[in-house]
Amino acid sequence: MTIDQLSVFVENEPGRLAEVTEVLGKADVDLRAMSLADARDFGVLRVIVSDPRRASEVLKDAGHAVTVTQVLAVSIEDKPGSLAGILRVLADAGVSVEYLYAFITREKGNAYVILRVEDNARATEIFRRHDIKTVAANEIYDL
């Protein structure tokens, strides 16, 4: 139940982020969710897209360093305390979260959380036990 997330190296120069998104736009790739992590002199753009394979190809062709990472997507209720709820079950099970980002959907009252954890299988199992809904890849890509 993992989702392919693309990570793209972004130099710390004006216009670099625009370039990356332009490449995706021209290839008709839709962005579902994104997050930018920045370090001293570069950034890593993490994106969930409609077509990860195509996106990865076009970005590589355009000379970008790209890597695919398996992440989890969890569907939660868009209300106070629900993110805390899923983080608590992970914490109690001793699973650490590398990073996460969240987005709300067109469907009212619902939000998605993209999670990068050290052990996807274990986290998935914990979510299942706690009746927390993980979202299938296609469901996210086709949002």
Next chain:
Amino acid sequence: MNFARSLSKAVKEEVIALGYYQEDMERASRETMRKLQDERLVKTVKHAYDNIPYYREKMKEKGVEPGDVRGTEDIRKLPFLSKEDLRESYPYGFLAKPLSECVRIQSTSGTTGKRVVAFYTQNDIELWEECCARAIAAVGGTKEDVVHVCYGYGLFTGGPGLNGGSHKVGSLTLPMSSGNSERQIQFMTDLGSTILCCTPSYAAFLAESIHSMGVRDKIKLKAGIFGAEAWSEEMRRDIERNLGIRAYDIYGLTEISGPGVSFECEEQMGMHINEDHFFPEIIDPETGEPLPFGEKGELVFSCITKEAFPLLRYRTRDICVLSRDECSCGRTLVKMSKPMGRSDDMLIIRGVNVFPSQIETVLMNAGYPANYQIIVDRVKHTDTFEVQVEMTPEMFSDEVRELSEREDELLMSMRNMLGISPRVTLVNPRSIARSEGKAVRVIDKRKV
């Protein structure tokens, strides 16, 4: 007080007051100097041939024997030496004296991982320090002066050389070494430093700090001896104005001895070569053919008094012009212009010699492809130094922390290899400018 000692001191003072340290040599007639050089060269060629197997082989390859060199007019019969020869014979290959007679090493960058190590006997040290003493006396240094040395001390020759020269002159020597500007300025004001020795960029930096600390009126400096990196006339004027001093150039290289191979006099127009120790030639860097004085070419030195490390016809890779025009200072020593460039790809950054091949070695050792670019600039008289390294798919990671760690590791190994810290920046794959398929390795934006 011992009479003989006080007499010799009195004589020394009189000489130094004129700005000469060894007037007989500094103002020797052409004939005297030539005769001395001839004798010393002949002796050194024999010494090198007899004691350095590597050099003996080089001479044999060229079909020349010590007896063929009867004076400086025969010098072109000898083979050239370069940094590559020193690398091949590292570390002891050019040692011409038993180690038991050597008292010191100094070291400078090699073109790759291996550094150049130069050896000195006590006599070599004495002569080197005398050369530095000439440079200090030439800027008006006497035993009344306080010589503030903030060149690095250690393997780098800058600190030890000027320190020794200052002792010879009899000045009070402040062995400050580099860094910690606040302490530098504190000592400068508290102890009344009168002569500053450091790189020109550090002098410019100190001048700024002195102004911002508002202690300009407490500074007693009258002169500065600034070398180990290229600097423009504009920079000289800035330093002179900001510190209220006269700024002089000094030149040298570890392979030949260190600073004091040549030095500037009050005329501030080129540097007098201590040619009684270092015999200069100018050659065409392409063909190796000697060029007449006045023509621009590569500077080549033969050490004619050294015992432990007597390099002959050593190619400095510095491009300059030699001149025998009469100098108003009264010295007859031949003059060289400021180096105008290099005949190899060596860069001098903040006074440190850097070869692109060293960066390449670091990248290869760390398992990276050698896709890099060095960008050097000068901002407010200080060199900036950036190394861009192309990201590769294998190197890339989703984890920012991991990437940062890799950047830091590269930085550490470059600092260890080069002796100075660049700013290491990871850039996009294939983003480094290539001209006709060949990557441009160095972009030097400095205007000096």
